[in-house]
Amino acid sequence: MRNTIISILAALAAFSLASSASAEQKTLTVYTYESFTSEWGPGPKVKEAFEKTCGCTLNFVSVEDGVALLTRLKLEGDNTKADVALGLDTNLISEAKATGLFQASGIDTAAIKVPGNYSDDTFIPFDYAHFAVIYDTQVVKNPPKSLKDLVDGDPSQKIAIEDPRTSTPGLGLLLWVKSVYGDKAPEAWAKLSKHILTVTPGWSEAYGLFTKGEVPMVFSYTTSPAYHMVEEKTDRYQAASFSEGHYIQIEVAGMLKSAHDKDLARQFLTFMVSPAFQDIIPTTNWMMPATKTSQALPEAFGKLVQPANTFLMGSDEVAKNRQAWIDEWLSAMSAK
Amino acid sequence: MLTAAERRRGLSYGAITLFGVTLFVAVAVLALLAWDAGDTKARLFSAYTARVLRFTLLQAFLSTGLSVLFAILLALALARQPRFPGRVWIVRLMAVPMGLPVLIGALGLLGIWGRQGLINDMLAMAGGAAPISIYGLSGILLAHVFFNMPLAARLMLAALERLPAEYWLLSCGLGMRRLSVFRFLEWPALRQVAPGIAGLIFMLCATSFTLVLVLGGGPAATTLEVAIYQSLRFDFDPPRAIALAFLQIGVTGLILAAMSFLPAPEETGMTAGRSVRRLDGQGWAARSGDGITILLATIFLILPLASIAAAGFKANLWTLVTSPAFLKALWTSLKIAAIAALLAVTASLAILTGREAVADMKRPGSLARSFSAALSATSALVLLVPPVVLGTGWFLVLRPWGDVAPFAPVLVAIINALMALPFVMRVLAPAIETHRRRTARLSESLGISGLARLWRIDLPVLARPLLTATSFAIALSLGDLGAVALFGSNELTTLPWLVYSRLSSYRSHDADGLALLLAMLCLSLAILGTVGRREVGHD
Numbered sequence: 016m017r018n019t020i021i022s023i024l025a026a027l028a029a030f031s032l033a034s035s036a037s038a039e040q041k042t043l044t045v046y047t048y049e050s051f052t053s054e055w056g057p058g059p060k061v062k063e064a065f066e067k068t069c070g071c072t073l074n075f076v077s078v079e080d081g082v083a084l085l086t087r088l089k090l091e092g093d094n095t096k097a098d099v100a101l102g103l104d105t106n107l108i109s110e111a112k113a114t115g116l117f118q119a120s121g122i123d124t125a126a127i128k129v130p131g132n133y134s135d136d137t138f139i140p141f142d143y144a145h146f147a148v149i150y151d152t153q154v155v156k157n158p159p160k161s162l163k164d165l166v167d168g169d170p171s172q173k174i175a176i177e178d179p180r181t182s183t184p185g186l187g188l189l190l191w192v193k194s195v196y197g198d199k200a201p202e203a204w205a206k207l208s209k210h211i212l213t214v215t216p217g218w219s220e221a222y223g224l225f226t227k228g229e230v231p232m233v234f235s236y237t238t239s240p241a242y243h244m245v246e247e248k249t250d251r252y253q254a255a256s257f258s259e260g261h262y263i264q265i266e267v268a269g270m271l272k273s274a275h276d277k278d279l280a281r282q283f284l285t286f287m288v289s290p291a292f293q294d295i296i297p298t299t300n301w302m303m304p305a306t307k308t309s310q311a312l313p314e315a316f317g318k319l320v321q322p323a324n325t326f327l328m329g330s331d332e333v334a335k336n337r338q339a340w341i342d343e344w345l346s347a348m349s350a351k
Numbered sequence: 352m353l354t355a356a357e358r359r360r361g362l363s364y365g366a367i368t369l370f371g372v373t374l375f376v377a378v379a380v381l382a383l384l385a386w387d388a389g390d391t392k393a394r395l396f397s398a399y400t401a402r403v404l405r406f407t408l409l410q411a412f413l414s415t416g417l418s419v420l421f422a423i424l425l426a427l428a429l430a431r432q433p434r435f436p437g438r439v440w441i442v443r444l445m446a447v448p449m450g451l452p453v454l455i456g457a458l459g460l461l462g463i464w465g466r467q468g469l470i471n472d473m474l475a476m477a478g479g480a481a482p483i484s485i486y487g488l489s490g491i492l493l494a495h496v497f498f499n500m501p502l503a504a505r506l507m508l509a510a511l512e513r514l515p516a517e518y519w520l521l522s523c524g525l526g527m528r529r530l531s532v533f534r535f536l537e538w539p540a541l542r543q544v545a546p547g548i549a550g551l552i553f554m555l556c557a558t559s560f561t562l563v564l565v566l567g568g569g570p571a572a573t574t575l576e577v578a579i580y581q582s583l584r585f586d587f588d589p590p591r592a593i594a595l596a597f598l599q600i601g602v603t604g605l606i607l608a609a610m611s612f613l614p615a616p617e618e619t620g621m622t623a624g625r626s627v628r629r630l631d632g633q634g635w636a637a638r639s640g641d642g643i644t645i646l647l648a649t650i651f652l653i654l655p656l657a658s659i660a661a662a663g664f665k666a667n668l669w670t671l672v673t674s675p676a677f678l679k680a681l682w683t684s685l686k687i688a689a690i691a692a693l694l695a696v697t698a699s700l701a702i703l704t705g706r707e708a709v710a711d712m713k714r715p716g717s718l719a720r721s722f723s724a725a726l727s728a729t730s731a732l733v734l735l736v737p738p739v740v741l742g743t744g745w746f747l748v749l750r751p752w753g754d755v756a757p758f759a760p761v762l763v764a765i766i767n768a769l770m771a772l773p774f775v776m777r778v779l780a781p782a783i784e785t786h787r788r789r790t791a792r793l794s795e796s797l798g799i800s801g802l803a804r805l806w807r808i809d810l811p812v813l814a815r816p817l818l819t820a821t822s823f824a825i826a827l828s829l830g831d832l833g834a835v836a837l838f839g840s841n842e843l844t845t846l847p848w849l850v851y852s853r854l855s856s857y858r859s860h861d862a863d864g865l866a867l868l869l870a871m872l873c874l875s876l877a878i879l880g881t882v883g884r885r886e887v888g889h890d
Contacts, residue, residue: 050855054676076756086587090746096754173466178564180581208569212466213486216564216577219854220454224565226859227458227662229465242857301857338586345399349571 131327191262244315260324365705379744414495422503431632445501450826450873462658490566515622663867694768822880
């Protein structure tokens with residue numbers, strides 16, 4: 016037993032020594048979510064491109080998702096190591112502002128073009144996508160043409176959705192239904208619940224069920240078919256275009272008050288809305304770029320659903336009502 | 352029977368472990384409670400909480416009951432047929448579900464039982480009967496039986512195999528019928544381990560999260576663990592998370608305490624170590640009955656695994672195996688799993704030594720008895736503390752000291768070790784207690800003690816349970832995603848984390864391939880855990 020304790024202490028010491036050997040060079044620490052920094056995500060290319068221009072080291076620290084990112088910052092408070100947080104979504108902005116950890120960067124955002132009249136001086140968009148129902152063309156011959164169509168349609172046509180209690184796409188669908196149905200949302204959910212095969216804790220589980228062929232429709236993004244068209248060369252999975260319009264997810268980044276090199280943080284945010292960064296986004300993060308790219312997007316992106324109308328609720332409104340709407344959702348869904 | 356020094360040592364080992372485990376949990380909980388997060392935003396015990404609690408307990412009761420029932424049938428059949436073809440491989444396969452990340456297991460099950468699964472395909476071919484849907488309580492039960500029944504069957508089989516060979520010889524000589532064999536031999540052996548196993552499975556099912564959501568079909572199927580995760584990760588409401596965690600520990604703990612009051616018969620059989628011959632399993636009826644049981648269980652177990660393998664082989668396995676990302680994740684996973692297993696086995700041995708020291712006292716006082724009870728309870732209840740609470744709490748503790756990332760591997764290993772502790776205890780406790788009853792008096796009268804006793808008396812018998820326990824702990828740690836997800840940093844990528852990472856960037860083929868590699872790793876561990884099964888005993 017004593018030996019075990021000694022070896023644990025030794026291991027702890029070794030780990031902490033290894034970390035303190037940091038470089039002399041300027042470094043920028045960016046907190047983000049895991050799929051951004053994964054081998055296939057934008058992270059590695061962004062790091063390479065930015066380090067070429069900044070004469071610095073760019074360090075990514077990744078957590079599970081955008082929500083975990085905000086939680087992490089709340090836990091760390093003023094002495095966070097983060098200079099920039101990248102990957103919050105618009106629904107989290109109100110809460111993120113309430114922490115008082117962020118500061119407006121004042122960079123030029125004129126080039127940014129995202130649907131939904133979004134503007135904010137602190138949180139700068141770097142990509143976006145509309146939520147959409149993705150369907151398997153081999154199974155679903157008549158995809159729903161509107162949210163109402165989906166709600167009132169054939170209940171044997173199943174869909175997998177995400178849980179608004181644990182995932183951001185799940186919250187997106189909740190807000191979409193609320194935007195379209197308003198006070199009638201509970202009735203809509205009660206009807207929709209008959210189509211819902213299952214409610215998964217996150218996007219990965221739902222999309223896994225979908226690609227395994229277990230369910231012919233899944234709640235995802237308008238950009239998901241681009242992945243299958245570009246990487247797998249198949250048109251099999253398509254997004255259903257809904258006539259009411261689509262709810263949007265805009266991903267944003269912000270600079271922290273405690274950033275130790277604010278000029279470098281600003282430089283990164285400026286780089287983020289430049290073509291060098293934006294060119295990387297579409298085929299690695301599978302989202303739409305927030306500003307013009309230097310080259311045209313791959314052909315597949317031209318075939319994606321372009322929503323006629325964009326829904327986006329203010330983040331204060333979302334923060335205020337989220338719990339009540341989730342409760343409403345819970346009772347409507349549990350009644351079946 | 353122990354010398355005074357031995358007893359003192361045993362007590363102090365137990366005390367150190369108890370102190371360590373309690374401290375690790377308490378520090379995390381206190382750190383979270385001390386965190387100034389303002390008042391909780393939601394009412395703690397609403398109708399929602401009550402409904403969630405009811406569902407948590409209902410599904411856990413049913414899952415446990417079914418798992419234990421099927422496990423008893425399977426263990427009896429396997430014990431009766433020691434020469435069943437491929438038996439050792441069936442036993443090895445039984446260790447694989449434990450090491451699988453739950454989502455992978457769920458996808459494998461859906462490949463068989465899902466809407467587009469094998470069963471529905473066969474039904475459709477047989478005449479277009481309405482497709483069966485497992486979403487809901489039935490899906491949750493199916494998955495919990497798939498993950499837990501093999502574990503229970505393995506532990507029960509071990510209990511049956513510990514019965515002295517002389518018993519079987521005697522039962523045959525007395526002409527005991529099947530029912531009498533069950534009543535006088537098998538049932539007492541099973542009854543000794545069953546409450547512990549049932550308690551373990553109950554905890555696993557009560558704290559189940561991903562399986563319940565994915566297969567539950569909707570928010571009507573929600574466990575407390577989901578609510579805890581939600582309040583800590585999504586709402587960041589630590590007081591609520593802690594309150595729910597206490598509710599989970601309290602209610603489940605009460606049920607476990609009730610279970611532990613079931614009387615367990617004392618096992619005292621001595622054996623000369625001859626090898627077991629089950630003459631009662633040699634009749635035609637017994638053979639075919641057991642054969643069918645074993646076959647059905649094997650099919651139930653192997654089909655989802657085959658579905659995982661079939662998906663995995665579609666991936667480019669060679670590219671995956673040689674990719675730096677895989678090798679790095681494998682190395683990280685193995686390191687963490689090895690530390691976790693070492694810690695879990697060491698802690699279990701310390702706890703058992705402590706309990707033994709108390710049991711050895713002529714007149715243990717109430718203090719000693721409650722110490723022994725605390726040792727047992729700690730090792731069991733630690734599974735009920737949600738990893739998300741431990742992780743977040745320790746994050747808060749370590750934060751003022753600088754970067755938390757370097758400590759993450761150690762913390763993950765400790766959390767994994769705590770999770771594995773109850774499993775390891777279930778393997779080691781009965782084996783060691785039986786062994787002590789059989790050898791303690793003799794060793795003492797022969798004056799064998801210390802290293803000599805360890806080497807000549809203990810190791811030859813205990814090597815196998817130790818190996819099994821170690822392989823259990825490694826497999827559990829390998830398949831665990833929960834603890835890692837809390838710290839998730841670029842430096843700390845384990846295999847399950849890599850599987851999820853590939854899934855979240857659309858690379859589902861890679862994820863399938865990685866899942867297969869992980870399953871094969873667990874199978875090789877199971878082989879390690881069953882090494883030397885044949886070498887025990889002599890005629």
